Amino acid sequence: MNRSKYKTKLLVKLSLLLATCYLLLNCTEDLSLADFEDAFKNYKQELRIEGMLDLTDFSKSVIRVDNTILITDTSLFNGIDDNGDWVSYSDLNDNGKWDEDEPLNDDIGVWLTGPHAPPEGRGNGIPDKGEPHVDDYLEILPQIHDTTMVSVVLRESGSMVAEFEWSWQAGYFDESFGKPGPPSTWEENTNIRYYYGGYIPMPEYADVELQVGVNYTIELTTTDDRIISSSTIPVAPPFNLSWPGTTLDEDTTIVSVDNYASLTFNTPIETNFCGVIMDEVFSEDSLRGFYSSLAVAVKLDTSNGLPFYPANFVGIPLGLYKMSLESYSYEYGNYVYSGLSLRDRGLSNWRDQNGNVILGAFGAKSPLAFYIRFVGSPDLPSG
Numbered sequence: 001m002n003r004s005k006y007k008t009k010l011l012v013k014l015s016l017l018l019a020t021c022y023l024l025l026n027c028t029e030d031l032s033l034a035d036f037e038d039a040f041k042n043y044k045q046e047l048r049i050e051g052m053l054d055l056t057d058f059s060k061s062v063i064r065v066d067n068t069i070l071i072t073d074t075s076l077f078n079g080i081d082d083n084g085d086w087v088s089y090s091d092l093n094d095n096g097k098w099d100e101d102e103p104l105n106d107d108i109g110v111w112l113t114g115p116h117a118p119p120e121g122r123g124n125g126i127p128d129k130g131e132p133h134v135d136d137y138l139e140i141l142p143q144i145h146d147t148t149m150v151s152v153v154l155r156e157s158g159s160m161v162a163e164f165e166w167s168w169q170a171g172y173f174d175e176s177f178g179k180p181g182p183p184s185t186w187e188e189n190t191n192i193r194y195y196y197g198g199y200i201p202m203p204e205y206a207d208v209e210l211q212v213g214v215n216y217t218i219e220l221t222t223t224d225d226r227i228i229s230s231s232t233i234p235v236a237p238p239f240n241l242s243w244p245g246t247t248l249d250e251d252t253t254i255v256s257v258d259n260y261a262s263l264t265f266n267t268p269i270e271t272n273f274c275g276v277i278m279d280e281v282f283s284e285d286s287l288r289g290f291y292s293s294l295a296v297a298v299k300l301d302t303s304n305g306l307p308f309y310p311a312n313f314v315g316i317p318l319g320l321y322k323m324s325l326e327s328y329s330y331e332y333g334n335y336v337y338s339g340l341s342l343r344d345r346g347l348s349n350w351r352d353q354n355g356n357v358i359l360g361a362f363g364a365k366s367p368l369a370f371y372i373r374f375v376g377s378p379d380l381p382s383g
Helices: 003-025 033-040 137-144 183-188 330-338 341-347
Strands: 047-054 062-067 151-156 159-177 190-201 216-221 227-232 239-242 247-249 252-256 262-266 273-283 286-296 308-312 319-328 350-352 357-375
Touching: 047 216, 047 227, 062 159, 062 216, 137 190, 159 286, 190 286, 227 357, 273 330, 273 357, 286 319, 286 330, 319 330, 330 341, 330 357, 341 357
Parallel strands: 047 357, 252 357
Antiparallel strands: 047 062, 062 190, 151 159, 151 216, 159 190, 216 227, 227 350, 239 262, 247 252, 262 308, 273 286, 273 319, 319 357, 350 357
16 A cells, blocks of 8 residues: 555545544434344344454454344343342342441442432442443353354365364453543543453464464354455554653563653554553452553654554552554454444455455454562652
């Protein structure tokens, strides 16, 4: 892709994003999902496949195969604790009501009108919609995962690179429930780790090393003998990291929150999409998801003509974090960036043997991971 075309694409995307934001900010009427039921009454469930190869650790590559659902599907989204794992407050003094010094557990209520209003349903002994373990992923995911693929194979130039197998714990993500507002309030929230199912490399292929710039194809065979495939070309991880005002303590970057140090970096010209993931570190083997976002380069670095990313960490609580900057192959980043399900079919790079589009996207990520410790200025080591 030449740079003039690249710049044009970036400007078009930015214009579309601004137009979308304008429309959203100027729409104030509340609409019920039930108003759209007639538009989807003839909807037929289909497959949605999201696959990601991990160049740093191939064993963490995942191919997720799910059955699509409607958000109006009340058999799934019914506002009820269907699997009985919601836990009310602990009535330590047996007086039949919640007192301020008693644990709320899942009965934390729901903030519907902002961080300064009292939460609705707090400590009422009833599992309210929006509280932890009510219509959550533990109820939904097992009902939409497709575990029936006959085979899932990764190929390069027609030769098999690896075989994948089903796992109910193919990956995980952390979700926080509770009071909205600044990070200083997040420690009061309930955090739950959810595992999702997918196809992962069989153990004998865990040490496979993928290469930047090589075309890889994933091929799935369904129980009705459909062959579904997609290809991606991995790109290099982010580079040219610059972080003025920081110091390095062994493998950890020390950042003073007082100077709001700003990190900048580039990705290869082939993509302008990068993931920024931060996990809180409690011990060597204990991480909790803190922040995750897709970064999009809307301009090129004037010094080298590459996609340019600025990142700033104002408001991050002090402590140790593990950060991962992940270059995404263009087709996957573009799919995630769209965020609009109505455009999925046009963005998907999955096809069956007859050329029919299968919803989803297949891509690759190249992570660059390191540790950050945010400290106050008196604790900043000299260097």
